[in-house]
Amino acid sequence: MxxxxxxxxxxxxxxxxxxxxxxxxxxxxxxxxxxxxxxxxxxxxxxxxxxxxxxxxxxxxxxxxxxxxxxxxxxxxxxxxxxxxxxxxxxxxxxxxxxxxxxxxxxxxxxxxxxxxxxxxxxxxxxxxxxxxxxxxxxxxxxxxxxxxxxxxxxxxxxxxxxxxxxxxxxxxxxxxxxxxxxxxxxxxxxxxxxxxxxxxxxxxxxxxxxxxxxxxxxxxxxxxxxxxxxxxxxxxxxxxxxxxxxxxxxxxxxxxxxxxxxxxxxxxxxxxxxxxxxxxxxxxxxxxxxxxxxxxxxxxxxxxxxxxxxxxxxEDLAKGLDGLRMLGEGWNTVATFDTGAGAGLPTEEEVGGDLGGFLGSLGDQVEGDFGKGTVFSTRLVNALVTEDGKVYVGTVTRDALVKAAEAGK
Missing domain, CATH: 2.50.20.10 (Lipoprotein localisation LolA/LolB/LppX)
Structure with a gap:
């Protein structure tokens, strides 16, 4: 057919x-x-x-x-x-x-x-x-x-x-x-x-x-x-x-x-x-x-x-439990962004009293751009960027597209 x-x-x-x-x-x-x-x-x-x-x-x-x-x-x-x-x-x-x-x-x-x-x-x-x-x-x-x-x-x-x-x-x-x-x-x-x-x-x-x-x-x-x-x-x-x-x-x-x-x-x-x-x-x-x-x-x-x-x-669906969620881009390149409210990125070893902060950081790749520094966590479908000031960007987009969205949304 x-x-x-x-x-x-x-x-x-x-x-x-x-x-x-x-x-x-x-x-x-x-x-x-x-x-x-x-x-x-x-x-x-x-x-x-x-x-x-x-x-x-x-x-x-x-x-x-x-x-x-x-x-x-x-x-x-x-x-x-x-x-x-x-x-x-x-x-x-x-x-x-x-x-x-x-x-x-x-x-x-x-x-x-x-x-x-x-x-x-x-x-x-x-x-x-x-x-x-x-x-x-x-x-x-x-x-x-x-x-x-x-x-x-x-x-x-x-x-x-x-x-x-x-x-x-x-x-x-x-x-x-x-x-x-x-x-x-x-x-x-x-x-x-x-x-x-x-x-x-x-x-x-x-x-x-x-x-x-x-x-x-x-x-x-x-x-x-x-x-x-x-x-x-x-x-x-x-x-x-x-x-x-x-x-x-x-x-x-x-x-x-x-x-x-x-x-x-x-x-x-x-x-x-x-x-x-x-x-x-x-x-x-x-x-x-x-x-x-x-x-x-x-x-x-x-x-x-x-x-x-x-x-x-x-x-509204994606924002349940998330404060101030916004959507950047359109269509398949849509990226959701929200602020964790913590004012900082991943927890440090001093904050958690152990190696959890370093462990979480080791799971991702370090990136930087107009938004500052951050860590990108990747799966085969979804990528998420956590910045050093506690903001999160996530979407079914490539790592490069995610970084560009974070720079545009800054």
């Missing part, structure tokens, strides 16, 4: 300074977390390993994007394989705690079944998930581990998390307003969630085309490819396999402009659109389990089948 391209575009908003949030540990967590968070929210590429080339009717990119938008699949069950390779250094599990945003200020470790921490495990490595959904009020995601399993269940007003390894249970209740907001705080875990985020980033700096067909989980699909037109982005392209019958994304693959293996590869290996049995969403804490009740009604609990209502380019 010949590629079909569309000029679908969106209008970028102006820089804003959203509400403030917690940032007490900003100087310590930025080097590790800012890249993982950006990858999950800016996450946008092509290395779709398909198993077949079905003969399907021609379709334009605009028609295929519309087909995704009109997809109304609410009932499904299946198995999803997700592989994430940001190229983060191995910190012996430290990055998992930092990515979860737990600063330990209350002196408590919390529950091992709390989804706010457990779902961040999807930010690295390869994982197998069992998923099921029956409308907006019933979903279940199970993270399969060695001889253990973690399950997150939403059934009406109840949200349950269960960690079989520790026999711990997390429970929260949500009202209708909470249910609408819960999609905003967890990274997507299915191809649909990733695809919706990627398509929200489409503007006139983006090429969108249909590039053949594929077969995923035994179903015929079209392959939609999204690529930046601009130079300077670390993003190569996004490849989305779209079910030809339902319009639901079945596979999402993201690879960097530098080449190599995918940064994010998530797709169904099995899928059924039949209604799951009602018992799938029932849960009773096992005998002897430690149950933690979450009474904070303003917390989101995630919806593994749906992306946030606002796209990854939304300044």
């Amino acid at each position: 010949a590629p079909n391209e569309t000029d679908d575009r969106t209008t970028a908003g102006e820089a804003v300074e959203p509400r403030a949030g917690r940032r007490k540990a900003a100087r310590y967590v930025v080097p590790v977390t800012v890249m993982g968070v950006a990858a999950a929210t800016i996450g946008l590429v092509p290395a779709l390993a398909d198993s077949g080339d079905p003969d399907l009717p021609d379709i334009t990119a605009a028609q295929l994007v519309e087909k995704i938008a009109q997809s109304d699949v609410e009932r499904l069950s299946g198995t999803v394989k997700i592989t994430t390779d940001l190229g983060l250094p191995n910190l012996g599990g430290l990055e998992s705690g930092l990515l979860s945003g737990e600063d330990g200020e209350d002196g408590e470790d919390g529950s091992s079944a709390d989804p706010s921490g457990r779902l961040t495990e999807l930010a690295s490595g390869t994982h197998t998930l069992r998923v099921a959904a029956d409308g907006p009020d019933r979903q279940k995601l199970s993270l399969l581990e060695n001889a253990a399993e973690y399950s997150l269940i939403h059934n009406g007003k109840d949200v349950w998390g269960y960690d079989s390894a520790s026999n711990e249970v997390y429970h929260a209740t949500v009202d209708e307003a909470d249910a609408e907001e819960r999609t905003e705080q967890q990274p997507p875990a299915t191809p649909k969630g990733w695809a919706e985020q990627a398509l929200k980033a489409v503007d006139d700096t983006t090429s969108v085309k249909v590039d053949g067909t594929a077969q995923v989980a035994g179903r015929d699909a079209y392959r939609l490819v999204v690529e930046p037109r601009q130079s300077g982005s670390t993003v190569g392209a996004v490849s989305i396999a779209v079910d030809s019958e339902t319009g639901m994304p079945l596979k999402f693959t993201l690879t960097p402009s530098s080449g190599g293996s995918a940064v994010v590869d998530v797709g169904f290996t099995k899928v059924s659109f039949d209604r799951p049995d009602a018992s799938t969403f029932e849960f009773t804490p096992p005998k002897g389990a430690k149950v933690t009740e979450d009474t904070e009604q303003d917390r989101g609990h995630g919806d593994f089948g749906k992306a946030p209502e606002r796209g990854p380019k939304s300044e």
Whole structure:
């Protein structure tokens, strides 16, 4: 099939300074977390390993994007394989705690079944998930581990998390307003969630085309490819396999402009659109389990089948917990910048009473420019610059593009 391209575009908003949030540990967590968070929210590429080339009717990119938008699949069950390779250094599990945003200020470790921490495990490595959904009020995601399993269940007003390894249970209740907001705080875990985020980033700096067909989980699909037109982005392209019958994304693959293996590869290996049995969403804490009740009604609990209502380019979304965030540049070369409020860059050895400051500095490269001096921390997709006066610049741009943005934003 010949590629079909569309000029679908969106209008970028102006820089804003959203509400403030917690940032007490900003100087310590930025080097590790800012890249993982950006990858999950800016996450946008092509290395779709398909198993077949079905003969399907021609379709334009605009028609295929519309087909995704009109997809109304609410009932499904299946198995999803997700592989994430940001190229983060191995910190012996430290990055998992930092990515979860737990600063330990209350002196408590919390529950091992709390989804706010457990779902961040999807930010690295390869994982197998069992998923099921029956409308907006019933979903279940199970993270399969060695001889253990973690399950997150939403059934009406109840949200349950269960960690079989520790026999711990997390429970929260949500009202209708909470249910609408819960999609905003967890990274997507299915191809649909990733695809919706990627398509929200489409503007006139983006090429969108249909590039053949594929077969995923035994179903015929079209392959939609999204690529930046601009130079300077670390993003190569996004490849989305779209079910030809339902319009639901079945596979999402993201690879960097530098080449190599995918940064994010998530797709169904099995899928059924039949209604799951009602018992799938029932849960009773096992005998002897430690149950933690979450009474904070303003917390989101995630919806593994749906992306946030606002796209990854939304300044308000990215600014949660960050003071004075601004967006520099446009399109794929957009760089987010904010001030940690510390008035200084990375913590020194004297400040932390050990080698942490030097260790964090050793993970990055020293740079200087009109903004002064700073340290650039790099992954295969996201680069972050922390300046000596405590400002942070982060984006899916190359190191040189990041330094130029910091100089322009000074």
